Amino acid sequence: MTESVIVCRDLRKHYPDVKAVDGLDLEVLRGECFGLLGPNGAGKTTTIEILEGLNTPDGGEVRILGMTWEADERELRERIGVSLQETQLAEKITVVETLRLFRSFYRNGPDPDDLLRRLSLDEKRNARVGKLSGGQKQRLAVACALVGEPDILFLDEPTTGLDPQSRLQLWDVVQDYRQRGGTVLLTTHYMEEAERLCDRIAIVDHGQRIALGTPQELIARLDAPHIIEFVSTPALGEAELASIGGFHGAAKRGDRWQLRVDNLAIAVPELLAAIETRGARLDTLSTHAATLEDLFVALTGRELRDA
Amino acid sequence: MPEKRPTRHALIELTIIRLKEFGREPDAVFWVFVFPLLLTVALGFAFREKAPERIPVGLIDGPAAQQRLAVLKKSPALQPRIYSAEAGREELRRGKISLLVEGDVTPVYRLDPTRPDSRTARVEVDDALQGGLGRRDVFQAKEEHVTEQGSRYIDFLVPGLLGMNIMGTGMWSIGFSVVNARLRKLLKRMLATPMRKSHFLAANFLQRLIFLVVEVAVVTIFAWLVFDVAVRGSMTAFIATCLIGGASFAGLGILIASRAKTLEAISGLMNVVMMPMWICSGVFFSYERFPDAVKPFIRALPLTALNDALRAVMNDGYGLVQIAPQLAILTAWMILTSFVGLKIFRWQ
Numbered sequence: 169m170t171e172s173v174i175v176c177r178d179l180r181k182h183y184p185d186v187k188a189v190d191g192l193d194l195e196v197l198r199g200e201c202f203g204l205l206g207p208n209g210a211g212k213t214t215t216i217e218i219l220e221g222l223n224t225p226d227g228g229e230v231r232i233l234g235m236t237w238e239a240d241e242r243e244l245r246e247r248i249g250v251s252l253q254e255t256q257l258a259e260k261i262t263v264v265e266t267l268r269l270f271r272s273f274y275r276n277g278p279d280p281d282d283l284l285r286r287l288s289l290d291e292k293r294n295a296r297v298g299k300l301s302g303g304q305k306q307r308l309a310v311a312c313a314l315v316g317e318p319d320i321l322f323l324d325e326p327t328t329g330l331d332p333q334s335r336l337q338l339w340d341v342v343q344d345y346r347q348r349g350g351t352v353l354l355t356t357h358y359m360e361e362a363e364r365l366c367d368r369i370a371i372v373d374h375g376q377r378i379a380l381g382t383p384q385e386l387i388a389r390l391d392a393p394h395i396i397e398f399v400s401t402p403a404l405g406e407a408e409l410a411s412i413g414g415f416h417g418a419a420k421r422g423d424r425w426q427l428r429v430d431n432l433a434i435a436v437p438e439l440l441a442a443i444e445t446r447g448a449r450l451d452t453l454s455t456h457a458a459t460l461e462d463l464f465v466a467l468t469g470r471e472l473r474d475a
Numbered sequence: 476m477p478e479k480r481p482t483r484h485a486l487i488e489l490t491i492i493r494l495k496e497f498g499r500e501p502d503a504v505f506w507v508f509v510f511p512l513l514l515t516v517a518l519g520f521a522f523r524e525k526a527p528e529r530i531p532v533g534l535i536d537g538p539a540a541q542q543r544l545a546v547l548k549k550s551p552a553l554q555p556r557i558y559s560a561e562a563g564r565e566e567l568r569r570g571k572i573s574l575l576v577e578g579d580v581t582p583v584y585r586l587d588p589t590r591p592d593s594r595t596a597r598v599e600v601d602d603a604l605q606g607g608l609g610r611r612d613v614f615q616a617k618e619e620h621v622t623e624q625g626s627r628y629i630d631f632l633v634p635g636l637l638g639m640n641i642m643g644t645g646m647w648s649i650g651f652s653v654v655n656a657r658l659r660k661l662l663k664r665m666l667a668t669p670m671r672k673s674h675f676l677a678a679n680f681l682q683r684l685i686f687l688v689v690e691v692a693v694v695t696i697f698a699w700l701v702f703d704v705a706v707r708g709s710m711t712a713f714i715a716t717c718l719i720g721g722a723s724f725a726g727l728g729i730l731i732a733s734r735a736k737t738l739e740a741i742s743g744l745m746n747v748v749m750m751p752m753w754i755c756s757g758v759f760f761s762y763e764r765f766p767d768a769v770k771p772f773i774r775a776l777p778l779t780a781l782n783d784a785l786r787a788v789m790n791d792g793y794g795l796v797q798i799a800p801q802l803a804i805l806t807a808w809m810i811l812t813s814f815v816g817l818k819i820f821r822w823q
Contacts, residue, residue, distance in 0.1 A: 222667055222823065245669035252667070256659035260499040261492055272488035273670040296499075316668070 170197040173320055173351050174219060179228035181214050181375075188214040189225070190375035196320075201342065201352040203366035205359060205460060207470070211375035212355035213253060216324050219353065220250050233319060246275055249313030253324040257308065259298030263289055266297060267311055274316030287311050287341055303334025310341055321345055323354040327361060339365055359460035371464060378467050383460060390458050390466055392416035392428035396435060399423045399451040400443050408446065412438045419465050423451075426465060428458065485670060489678035494685060497648060507648070507686065511640045511694050515633065518759075519702050522628040529554035530596045533563040533572040537579055546607030547576075552599045574600060626790075633698040634785035635758040637691060641717065642724045642752065642778050644690060646745055649679050649728030654741045663823035676817060680725045687721040707792035715795065716788060716802065720781040723805040726812035727777065733816040752778035780804040 174196035181189040188211045196202040204212045217223040219230060221237040221244060230237065235244055257266050267280040284290045287307050292300060300308065306326065313321055323342070327335040342352055342365055356362055362369050363383045371379040371386070379386055387393070392414070404425065409418050414430030429435035432455055443450050465471055483491075497503055531554045532547065534540045540557050547555035558566060558575075566572045567585060574596035575585040582604060586593040606612075656662045665675065698704040706713045731748060735741040755762055755769075756778035765773060773779050784801035787793040795802075 220667060222663065242669060245667070250664070250667040252660055252664055254660060255664045257661065257664075258492070258496055258656075258659075260496050265492065265495065268482075269488045269492050270668060272482055272485040273665075273668040275669075312664075 170199065172196065173198045173233050174202075174353060175229075175231045176215075176219065177229045179215065179218060179230065180226045181211075181218060181223070182226050187375050189218070192228075192372070192375065192377055194219075194370060194377070196351060196353055198319075198351055199346070199349060200367040201346055201354070201365055203362040203369040204353070204355040204372050205357070205362045205366075205369050205464075206355075206372035207357055207464075210357075210372045212357075212372055213324055214375075215372070216322055216353065216355050220248065220322050221245075222250075246316060247319045249316055249318030249321045251306075251309045251313040251321075251323045251326060253328070255309055257297045257305070257312070260296055262294050262296050263300070263308055264293045266308060267315055270312040271315045277315050277317045280315065283311055283315060286344065287314075288337065301334070303330050303337060306330060306334065306338060307341060310338065314345060318350070320351045320353065323352065325355055325357070327356070327358065335361070359464070362460060369460070371460070371467065373464075373468055379463065386460060386463050387458050390416065390428055390463055392430055393458050394429050394432050394435070394455060395458050395462050396425075396427040396429060396432070396439060396453070396455050398425055398427075398439065398453040400425075400446075400448040401451060402446075402448055404442065404446060404448065408442050409439075412442065417466060419469055421471070426462070428462065428466065486674045486677055486681075489670075489674055490681045490685075493652070493678055493682035496652065497682065497686065503648065507640075507644045507690055508693055511636060511690070512697055515636055515694060515698055516701070518632055518636070519629050519698070522632065530574075530592055530599065531556070531572045532596050532600055533558045533566055533575045535560050535563050535575065535577045539579055539582075543576060543582070543604065543607075547600065547603050549607075550599055550603040553596070553603065576600060576604075629698070629702045630704055630790050631761070631786070632759065633694070633702070633704045634789050635782050637694055637717075638720065638756070638778055638782040638785055639753065639758045640690060640694065641687060641720050641781065642749060644686070645683050645721055645724035646728040646731065646749065648686075649683060649725055650732040650735075650741045650745055651738070653679070653729070653732035654735050654738055657736065657821065657823075658738070660823070666822045672817070672820075672822075676729060676813070676820075679729065680722060683725040683728075684718060684721055687717060691717045704789070706789050708788035709794040712788045712793065712795045712798060713785075716781065716784045716798065716805075719802055719805045719809070720777070720784075723777050723781075723809035723812070726809045726816065729820075730812040730816035733820045736821070752776050755779070757782050775804060777805055777808045780808075 172195050174194060176192065176194045179189050179192040190211070192211070192215060204215060206212050214223060218225045219232065221241060232244055233247060237244065264280055264284065267283065271277055271280050281290070281293070284293055287310070289304065289307055289311065292304055297305065297308065310323070310326065313323070326342070327338050330338065339361070346352060354365065366383065368380070368382055369386060370377050379389065381389070403423060406418055409415060409425065409427060412427070412429065413434040415435070416428040416430070418428070419426045427435070427439070436455070440450070461471065530552060534543055534547070534555055534557045536557050536559055544555055544557055547553050556572070563575045564585070567575045573586065573590065573592040577583040577585055584597055584600065586597055588594060695706070727748065731744045732741060735744060755765065755773045756776050758778070762770065762773050762779065774783070780801040784798040787798050787801070
């Protein structure tokens, strides 16, 4: 049985105008990459900052590596690495100087130069932080989180705002850390990032966990591996769609219907027939394999990006 | 292959980073090192000791005027000129000349005896004219000229500028860097490491004291070379005053920066705290002119204590014992401000 390195039960944090975290349970096992997936404002950052000991909960229980923040802050700080959302490191200081500074805070850890090589930042070793690209800055931020050789790495929205190539490079850094036996907890609102990087995912909305599982399990929960999206004039009613073979549900956003179905070979011809019967015109039609995004839509009726 | 270095202590790394951050900011270097020099030069020259001026006196045009003019011109104390009767009286009335010589045979001195310069002019003119007509002095006294070092305006000014500089750079450099780090969430990021908070604050103090040595040395050596302003008292007392002063303003900087969330807020707070001290603490003029009732409060201000101690050591030649009260005030400020600042410090 693998040990749980992060456990939180019934976590609550209420601000005057919003319940940022509203009774959240999480359990992260040693060596896994666990993702908190949810739209902006879902309470992901509040949750991860409570787990990092940077914010105090109003209620609930948190144990990290079997310890609590109240009793063992010093020891925990030595053993976790943190990358905050939007930290701006000092611009006038060079990459290696920044890393040496952070290294000096920890008992143990790799040599800053070795770490820079691992993160492909050795070419920028003597560049000032202010001169780095967004992707390089973010890798340096992660390097600062890894410089104490942590047991757990916390990443809050690690690739938000990065270009695709920088995102891939950062994912490599995370994979490399996991291969060395590290545990990762990350937040993201990119379902692609969650699917690619995470062993297990908790989908969070309004401070509550609305789904939990491996990416495959979560997608399987839709009971429908395929999604059909279409627009017709006039729009069809849900009753007309429900009669399609292998239908598992539909959500409507504006004019656009989103259908979850078992088998495209059966569903598409039946959909076209239904449109024909109604005497409507088909404006657009597309299909894709179901993703976490579709699960979020199915669970909340909203999309991750603009929820 | 980059060199391998053993990991240094966090306090040393933090201090080095603060020093580098400051040194790589050209603006900061200008305001801390160049500006005080410019200020010393400008004020030093504006208020420098001038050679005694010649007293302007007038002669009414007439038969004796040319001969009298020649005699008066020989006097180093006088600057004589010939006027028409009307113009001469006009100039005297306006105070452009101190005395007017009239009369064709026996001179008539026209002057306002309430004006000190006019009385001086009377003595000088009379002396010159009598001598010119052949009066013999009974004896020729020797003169010994003295300019008391430590009593000139520049001697008053330099310690004041030093004190003001120690206050300004201490508070600005700590205040801004702390608030800036807070804005960039760098404080929060550091809080997420095992870094000891006391090390972070101690690094700010150390950085200040290291730069302070350079700052004080630059202004002091410059004032010594250019204006002959020297430290007449004990060097130990001078250094101790600067360090304790620097530390107490570093503490005040920490206190002011402890809660501020924006650069506007910290700028406002800085001005609120520093402005009264610029005015009251005797930077450019002595606070002796303030009413007696407020003097105890003025003396309790850290800049007043610092300026008084610096002047006592530099100008009066005092040592540690005599400036102990001022050092005690500064130490109290340092302890109080850093203690409260740390207590209420906002890391995120």
